[in-house]
Amino acid sequence: MSIIQVRHLKKSFGNLEVLKDISTVIQETEVVCVIGPSGSGKSTFLRCLNRLEDITDGEVIVNGHIISSSTVNINKVREEVGMVFQQFNLFPHKTVLENITLAPMKVRLTTKDAAKKRAYELLDKVGLREKADSYPAQLSGGQKQRVAIARALAMDPKIMLFDEPTSALDPEMVGDVLDVMKQLAKEGMTMVVVTHEMGFAREVGDRVMFMDGGYVVEENVPEELFSHPQHVRTQSFLSKVL
Amino acid sequence: MDVVRNALPYLMDGLKVTLYIFIIALILGFIIGLIVALLRLAPIKPLNWIAKSYINAIRGTPFIVQLFFIYFGLNTIPWISMDKTTAGIVTVAINAGAYFAEIIRAGIQSIDSGQAEAARSLGLTSTQTMRYIVLPQAFRRMLPTFTNQSIISLKDTSLLSIIGIADLTQRGQIQQAATYESFKIWLIVGIIYFIIIYALTLLANFLERRFELR
Ligand SMILES: Nc1ncnc2c1ncn2[C@@H]1O[C@H](COP(=O)(O)OP(=O)(O)OP(=O)(O)O)[C@@H](O)[C@H]1O
Ligand SMILES: [Mg+2]
Numbered sequence: 001m002s003i004i005q006v007r008h009l010k011k012s013f014g015n016l017e018v019l020k021d022i023s024t025v026i027q028e029t030e031v032v033c034v035i036g037p038s039g040s041g042k043s044t045f046l047r048c049l050n051r052l053e054d055i056t057d058g059e060v061i062v063n064g065h066i067i068s069s070s071t072v073n074i075n076k077v078r079e080e081v082g083m084v085f086q087q088f089n090l091f092p093h094k095t096v097l098e099n100i101t102l103a104p105m106k107v108r109l110t111t112k113d114a115a116k117k118r119a120y121e122l123l124d125k126v127g128l129r130e131k132a133d134s135y136p137a138q139l140s141g142g143q144k145q146r147v148a149i150a151r152a153l154a155m156d157p158k159i160m161l162f163d164e165p166t167s168a169l170d171p172e173m174v175g176d177v178l179d180v181m182k183q184l185a186k187e188g189m190t191m192v193v194v195t196h197e198m199g200f201a202r203e204v205g206d207r208v209m210f211m212d213g214g215y216v217v218e219e220n221v222p223e224e225l226f227s228h229p230q231h232v233r234t235q236s237f238l239s240k241v242l
Numbered sequence: 243m244d245v246v247r248n249a250l251p252y253l254m255d256g257l258k259v260t261l262y263i264f265i266i267a268l269i270l271g272f273i274i275g276l277i278v279a280l281l282r283l284a285p286i287k288p289l290n291w292i293a294k295s296y297i298n299a300i301r302g303t304p305f306i307v308q309l310f311f312i313y314f315g316l317n318t319i320p321w322i323s324m325d326k327t328t329a330g331i332v333t334v335a336i337n338a339g340a341y342f343a344e345i346i347r348a349g350i351q352s353i354d355s356g357q358a359e360a361a362r363s364l365g366l367t368s369t370q371t372m373r374y375i376v377l378p379q380a381f382r383r384m385l386p387t388f389t390n391q392s393i394i395s396l397k398d399t400s401l402l403s404i405i406g407i408a409d410l411t412q413r414g415q416i417q418q419a420a421t422y423e424s425f426k427i428w429l430i431v432g433i434i435y436f437i438i439i440y441a442l443t444l445l446a447n448f449l450e451r452r453f454e455l456r
Contacts, residue, residue, distance in 0.1 A: 050363055052359055052362065052363065075362075075365050075366070075367055076365070078362065078363055078364065078365040079364075079365035081363070082363070082364075083359075083360075083363035085356060085359070085360060087354075087356050089354075089356040089357060089359065089360035090360075091357065091360070091361075091375055091379075092379065093378050093379050093382065093453075102364075102366075102374060103361075103364035103365060103366060106366060106370055106374065107364065107365040107366060107370075148360075151364070152363075152364070155364060155365060
């Protein structure tokens with residue numbers, strides 16, 4: 001069953017056309033990794049999937065909602081679509097626990113006790129139960145990102161979007177975050193992951209999309225895409241990063 | 243010393259008037275500032291324009307002129323009748339409101355856009371995002387400039403003596419006229435203002451330290 005459908009998506013910032021014509025379908029439980037050179041539109045594409053960026057043209061259907069339509073209740077859609085950012089974006093004035101319980105309590109109107117209980121479960125899952133009462137400033141980058149993942153999971157999303165979740169981390173912390181993501185993938189979460197971690201894409205991805213210049217130039221199962229890239233641009237990109 | 247001892251209870255009553263006007267005007271000014279800041283940032287052009295005009299009008303005119311306009315000018319309109327104290331409070335509030343609006347706007351804009359994006363991506367509405375994520379952080383960051391403006395507004399209340407409000411300054415004038423002890427009277431009035439403002443600064447420092455790590 002497809003959970004995301006993108007048809008002829010176009011996105012411009014003023015006169016700059018960043019996404020030129022993107023079409024793809026993502027199945028439930030699928031893990032799609034998006035790779036490509038800087039400025040190719042990867043983040044913009046991801047942000048169109050929960051409409052953090054307004055969609056200029058084309059149709060985007062997420063979890064049954066036509067989010068490219070201006071009448072859709074986008075807040076409802078976002079409840080089911082978690083997002084993890086390169087810069088973590090934890091709320092610095094709230095404790096780890098409060099970061100995680102805020103949205104369930106304010107958006108879903110979950111009781112405080114239930115929200116806390118769930119938060120502790122998620123903190124166990126990312127291995128940070130003992131940090132519940134810390135503030136984000138007291139955490140390392142890797143810990144912050146794992147809290148950010150727990151915060152997104154607290155809404156029980158159907159889809160998780162990751163925008164270079166490990167790019168701002170010291171190398172020794174990348175593994176912990178990737179492990180959490182691998183675990184999620186194993187549990188059947190639908191994931192769209194913009195990443196420079198080719199190892200992760202190869203190991204966890206069901207499919208890899210290579211973007212360049214606002215187009216999806218090529219997409220395939222990781223093994224094929226990495227071993228036998230069809231397009232010159234894919235070949236030249238991979239020769240630089242692999 | 244007798245002069246001071248005799249004048250002090252009378253001056254203290256004036257201080258009460260000063261603080262009463264200051265506190266009410268501060269609260270009103272803050273509410274005005276918050277609303278105007280949000281109008282200034284709203285994605286609706288006419289609202290931005292109204293907010294900006296108000297801010298420019300206040301910043302571009304002297305406090306005394308604003309006071310005279312409100313107390314003497316507006317009071318000529320038949321259905322408006324403000325007593326001195328009300329006019330004083332309104333003037334200080336409207337004046338402070340314009341400066342607070344700019345402080346709050348700058349505070350809101352200083353918060354990284356990733357904060358709002360994270361909140362929105364969790365399904366929070368734009369109002370919830372403002373209320374729970376952006377404003378609490380903006381207020382913490384604003385505290386020093388906010389304190390500065392509050393101190394300026396407190397000092398501005400002394401100008402209300404011109405329309406005859408019996409505040410600390412006005413009572414200083416009366417005592418001075420009765421005793422001809424200009425040096426002692428104005429020294430003690432100055433010390434009282436100083437103590438209040440110093441206390442405000444300490445309070446602000448305390449609040450700032452409390453919120454530091456977060
Ligand atoms: N808000 C914006 N306003 C104007 N231009 C933007 C905006 N966001 C992105 N762009 C432009 O769109 C293009 C694509 O940006 P995007 O962030 O999607 O690229 P990316 O593939 O994620 O790159 P990177 O690997 O560096 O993160 C870039 O040229 C960028 O400058
Ligand atoms: Mg990017």
